[in-house]
Amino acid sequence: MSDPSTLTPPTFDSVEDERLHRKQRLAAAFRLFSRFGFDEGVAGHITARDPELSDHFWVNPFAMHFGHIKVSDLILVNDKGDVVEGDRPVNTAAFVIHSQVHAARPDVVAAAHSHSMYGKSWSALGRLLDPLTQDACAFYGDHSLFDDYTGVVLDVEEGKRIAHALGERKAVILRNHGLLTVGHTVDEAAFWFIAMDRTCQSQLLAEAAGTPVLIGGDDAALTAGQVGSHTIGWFNFQPLYEMIVRRQPDLLEA
Numbered sequence: 422m423s424d425p426s427t428l429t430p431p432t433f434d435s436v437e438d439e440r441l442h443r444k445q446r447l448a449a450a451f452r453l454f455s456r457f458g459f460d461e462g463v464a465g466h467i468t469a470r471d472p473e474l475s476d477h478f479w480v481n482p483f484a485m486h487f488g489h490i491k492v493s494d495l496i497l498v499n500d501k502g503d504v505v506e507g508d509r510p511v512n513t514a515a516f517v518i519h520s521q522v523h524a525a526r527p528d529v530v531a532a533a534h535s536h537s538m539y540g541k542s543w544s545a546l547g548r549l550l551d552p553l554t555q556d557a558c559a560f561y562g563d564h565s566l567f568d569d570y571t572g573v574v575l576d577v578e579e580g581k582r583i584a585h586a587l588g589e590r591k592a593v594i595l596r597n598h599g600l601l602t603v604g605h606t607v608d609e610a611a612f613w614f615i616a617m618d619r620t621c622q623s624q625l626l627a628e629a630a631g632t633p634v635l636i637g638g639d640d641a642a643l644t645a646g647q648v649g650s651h652t653i654g655w656f657n658f659q660p661l662y663e664m665i666v667r668r669q670p671d672l673l674e675a
Contacts, residue, residue, distance in 0.1 A: 430606050430655050439472040441492075441675065443530070443607055444479055446658075448492045448672045450611035451481055452665045454535060455488035457615060465535030466515035469607045470523055476500040478523055482509035492675040500524070514574045521580035522587060522603060529603045531610035540600035543621035547596045550620055552641035553633050557620045559613070559649035561641040563590045570597040591649070592617055608662065609654035616657070 433439040447469045459465060465487065468478040479495045481487070496507030502516040522532045543550070547568060552561045567586040574580060583601070587593040591613055592602040600617050604610030627633040636644065647653075666673065 428656055429652060430608070436473045443469040443472065444492045444495050444675070445673055446607035446611075446662065447479055447495060447531070448490050449662050449665050450533070450607055451487040451490040452669050452672050453611065453615070453661055454533075455486065456665065457537070457618070459535040459537040459614075459618070460487045461536040463512065464514075466512055466519065467531065467533040467607070467611065468515065468519040468523065469531045470529070471497065474499075475527075476524070477505065478519060480511060480515055480519065482507065483512040483515075485509065491672050517574050517577055517580040518583055518601070519580075521577065521584040522601070525581075525584035526587070526589075526603065528605060529610075530605055531607040532601060532603045533610045533614040534595075534599060534601040535614070536599045537614075537618045539622035539625060540594075540618045541598065543625060544594050544596055544599055549594065550617075550624055551633070552636040552638075552644075553624055553627055554620070554636075555644055555648060556616060557623065558636060558641050558644035558647075559616060559654075560592060560620060561645040561649070563645065563649055564592040564594065564617070565590050567593050567595045567598075570595075591654075604654055605651045606655050608658035609651055612654050612658040612661070615661075 450467050463484045466480055468480045471477040477497055477499050479497055481490055482494055482496050496504050496509060498511050498516060499505050504511055519532050523529060549566055550557055550560055552558050565586050565588060567583050594600060602610050602613040602617055604613060
């Protein structure tokens with residue numbers, strides 16, 4: 422495995438090592454989502470594509486609290502929605518949405534979605550985020566809006582429409598629903614979700630207080646290149662991973 426100090430994601434000598442790494446990052450992401458208050462009953466899911474079976478993904482079991490998830494709890498789901506490893510069911514919405522995102526985006530290793538407070542509040546406005554802060558610029562020109570709501574996503578065709586709305590971007594706002602982010606690593610997808618929810622919070626606060634001053638388009642685009650790359654998303658997750666593993670080491674139990 423490469424040295425994290427090189428600011429690039431690690432490489433692996435075997436598919437088994439890579440699978441374990443993805444599952445460890447995935448379990449840690451759920452613990453962090455719990456810590457940030459992103460859980461809402463049985464809603465929410467993060468997926469990680471299996472490094473060998475590329476049309477399969479690892480995901481949280483249905484109705485298990487994010488704060489309890491360990492590596493050993495993760496289930497493997499195939500492209501038909503069957504649980505092929507693990508003894509608990511999959512959330513239908515998780516399969517419907519994530520299977521289509523993974524199918525449409527071969528570059529995507531992980532996708533994250535939950536009903537976080539600020540994400541779902543902002544989604545009700547049916548608007549893209551503005552470049553109000555340096556951090557917000559990570560999403561400048563790199564997120565989209567799924568401008569529709571027809572109930573809980575239980576149909577594959579709806580998942581395809583969400584994947585189409587996402588396009589080649591890192592995130593999509595699901596109107597009246599919440600946020601969905603993707604990444605080339607679990608780390609990246611999870612960090613972008615955390616950062617996007619905070620960006621929603623920041624804009625909600627700024628607009629409640631007055632009339633925000635936007636960063637100009639040229640400067641926003643420049644800043645996006647500085648703070649919004651795949652590598653930067655991955656790297657920003659590393660201190661969060663180290664913190665949650667130190668505080669909750671049981672999450673690594675395989």
